[in-house]
Amino acid sequence: MSQQFSPTGFKVLPTVVKHLLIINCLFFLATFTFERFHIDLTEYLGLHFFKASHFHPYQLITYMFMHANFGHLFFNMFALWMFGNTLENLWGSKRFLLFYMVCGIGAGLCQELVQYIQYATSLANYATVNMGGNIVTMDTYLNMMNTVGASGAIYGLLLAFGMMFPNSMIYFYFLIPIKAKWFVIGYAVIELITGLTGVDNVAHFAHLGGMLFGLILILYWKKNPAGPNKNFRKLKDVFQSLKKRSRTKYTHYEEVYDKVPRSDEDYNYQKAQKEKDIDAILDKVAKNGYSSLTDEEKEFLFKNSK
The missing domain is CATH 1.20.1540.10 (Rhomboid-like)
Structure with a gap:
């Protein structure tokens, strides 16, 4: 068409x-x-x-x-x-x-x-x-x-x-x-x-x-969908540097995903939602670069890259 x-x-x-x-x-x-x-x-x-x-x-x-x-x-x-x-x-x-x-x-x-x-x-x-x-x-x-x-x-x-x-x-x-x-x-x-x-x-x-x-x-x-100057292989080093940062507030991602699931249904929903959020953040990196992420997004991506 x-x-x-x-x-x-x-x-x-x-x-x-x-x-x-x-x-x-x-x-x-x-x-x-x-x-x-x-x-x-x-x-x-x-x-x-x-x-x-x-x-x-x-x-x-x-x-x-x-x-x-x-x-x-x-x-x-x-x-x-x-x-x-x-x-x-x-x-x-x-x-x-x-x-x-x-x-x-x-x-x-x-x-x-x-x-x-x-x-x-x-x-x-x-x-x-x-x-x-x-x-x-x-x-x-x-x-x-x-x-x-x-x-x-x-x-x-x-x-x-x-x-x-x-x-x-x-x-x-x-x-x-x-x-x-x-x-x-x-x-x-x-x-x-x-x-x-x-x-x-x-x-x-x-x-x-x-x-x-x-x-x-x-x-x-x-x-190379990430494009020039957006090399995902460098993210590991960036994530390591984030370890040295002290957290001063409880983030949105922590509020959503750090809760203990009450049932298998909650667990599966939480897992699927987490994967969806990770994909969305990686898409943002691919389109606009790692620097476009908020501190909250960087922390969430680092935590879930282990």
Whole structure:
């Protein structure tokens, strides 16, 4: 049974998506503002080829917030709103932000790799480049390789949406209904073909790189539901440290479970309820991390882990 995807309005946007929209728009406005003072922010914040003199490592992050024109910004932000809204509500803000940044940085790394292959196979042995009669130095030419845009991260979100909601309906050009899984596959094929043919000046392999890194991260999360930075193997050490804490009050869990059951029925009910509470706490750890637990929950989990 298929689902129909209908994004909610701006007033209920989750935190990270909202702030990403604002930051991208501010960077876009700043680009034109600084141009009046003859300062090209794209030159500083766009992603240069790593062998170029204008390259800086921080550009692997800043390039995601720069856009070439209004159309570039609009369609990326529309996709961020459309897919990011649902994914952040599904994953939570921390995991969503991690995914977005990993996809964006991964896209940049893939673009750097493709540019290096181009450089190593056709440019490395030359000191100058003939650009239609205009001879420029190799360093000048390499500095022209400048990538901007959130598209790599957006393509990662597109892939994630297709994997999380494969049968949801997306209206292509607002008219043609298509399932998310086919929409994602179709876009990936188009990006691969246009990237190999080189028919335009778009960083198609950066888009594919965002999808690739997104795929790797989702598969990792599926294999390790606790996710990065939430390693359950560390809980044992945390529980040991809790032994040193002195308790100052009688907790809710003690009130419920430290009572001596009056009958077998009470015992079975108490046991089933305890397992349910333990599962709920572990789910909370998996979604939001151990630090999200209250002292009462930590004490209860420690006591029942023995």
